[in-house]
Amino acid sequence: MEDGVLFFQEFSIMGKDFSNAGSVSTEIKSILKEIGFDPVIVRRAAIAAYEAEMNVVMYADRGVVRLRVTPDKISIELEDEGQGIEDIELAMQEGYSTATPEMREMGFGAGMGLPNIKRNSDHFEITSQPGRGTKLNIVIKAR
Amino acid sequence: MKLTEIKEILxxxxxxxxxxxxxxxxEVCSADLMSDVLAFATPGTILLTGLTNVQSVxxxxxxxxxxxxxxxGKRPDxxxxxxxxxxxxxLLAxxxxxxxxxxxxxxxxxxxGSSTAK
Known part of the structure; x- marks a missing residue:
C-alpha cells in the first residue's frame, strides 16, 4: 500500500443495473463512517459518490470506482465505458439533461448530478471521450 | 416536534x-426529485416524497x-x-x-429542511 493510505478499494458498477444502483455509495459511506471521518465530510463524499454512481448506472455500460483514503483526503475516482459526454460544459449546467423517462421515474435525470458532485467536492475533474467513456476525479479534504 | 405528533398531523x-x-x-423538506434532496436537504430533516422506489431510501x-x-397514499416498494x-x-405513509x-x-x-444557499 502507498504511504499514508488508510484504505483502498475498487468497486465495479454495471450499467443499467437499476436494482443495485446506490449500493457502492452506501458501502463507501459505511467505510468512511467506520474510519471515523467527520459526519459532514462523510455526507459530502457519499452524496458525490451516489450521484456519480447513478450516472454510471444510467448512462454507461460499466464502470469502476476507486476509493482511496488518506488522513488528509478522500479520493473517489470513477472510470466508465460507455457513450461518454459530448459537451462537458453543457453537461455541467444545472438543469441540462439527456435522461430517459425510466431514469426520471427513479427520481434522477433532472440535470443536477454533475453540479451536485462538484458542489460536494473540494477538487473535481471530469474528462470524457465520446463513444468511449468518462472519467471523474473527486477529492474531498478530510480536514 | 416528536415524530409521533407529525404522524398524527399527517x-x-x-x-x-x-x-x-x-x-x-x-425541519421538513419535500421533493420527488432525489437529486434535489441530495443538493438541498439539510441533515436530520424529514423528507416528504411521492417517490416510492428504493432510491428514495x-x-x-x-x-x-x-x-x-x-x-x-403511496406505499414504498x-x-x-x-x-x-x-x-x-x-418510513411513514x-x-x-x-x-x-x-x-x-x-x-x-x-x-x-432544505436550503438553496450555497
Missing amino acids: NADVITGDSHLGDEFE ITAHVAEVGAVVYIR EDAIKLAMQKNLP SPLTMFEACGRLYKQGLKS
Missing part, C-alpha cells in the same frame, strides 16, 4: 421504525434524512422497506397531498 401510519416515534424533528440514507413520509429496516430509517402535508406541518411551526 394522518400517517408507520411502515417501519416504531422505535423512532419519540425522535425530535424541527438510499437518497435519505446518503443525505442523512431522519425520516421519510410517503404522501398521496419491498426493496425500499427492506433497506430502511437495515439502515434503521423510519400519509394519504394527504404534498401541498396539504407541507401546509399542515408548516402551520404547526416546522421549518424548511
Whole structure:
C-alpha cells in the first residue's frame, strides 16, 4: 500500500443495473463512517459518490470506482465505458439533461448530478471521450 | 416536534421504525426529485416524497434524512422497506397531498429542511 493510505478499494458498477444502483455509495459511506471521518465530510463524499454512481448506472455500460483514503483526503475516482459526454460544459449546467423517462421515474435525470458532485467536492475533474467513456476525479479534504 | 405528533398531523401510519416515534424533528423538506434532496436537504430533516422506489431510501440514507413520509397514499416498494429496516430509517405513509402535508406541518411551526444557499 502507498504511504499514508488508510484504505483502498475498487468497486465495479454495471450499467443499467437499476436494482443495485446506490449500493457502492452506501458501502463507501459505511467505510468512511467506520474510519471515523467527520459526519459532514462523510455526507459530502457519499452524496458525490451516489450521484456519480447513478450516472454510471444510467448512462454507461460499466464502470469502476476507486476509493482511496488518506488522513488528509478522500479520493473517489470513477472510470466508465460507455457513450461518454459530448459537451462537458453543457453537461455541467444545472438543469441540462439527456435522461430517459425510466431514469426520471427513479427520481434522477433532472440535470443536477454533475453540479451536485462538484458542489460536494473540494477538487473535481471530469474528462470524457465520446463513444468511449468518462472519467471523474473527486477529492474531498478530510480536514 | 416528536415524530409521533407529525404522524398524527399527517394522518400517517408507520411502515417501519416504531422505535423512532419519540425522535425530535424541527425541519421538513419535500421533493420527488432525489437529486434535489441530495443538493438541498439539510441533515436530520424529514423528507416528504411521492417517490416510492428504493432510491428514495438510499437518497435519505446518503443525505442523512431522519425520516421519510410517503404522501398521496403511496406505499414504498419491498426493496425500499427492506433497506430502511437495515439502515434503521423510519418510513411513514400519509394519504394527504404534498401541498396539504407541507401546509399542515408548516402551520404547526416546522421549518424548511432544505436550503438553496450555497
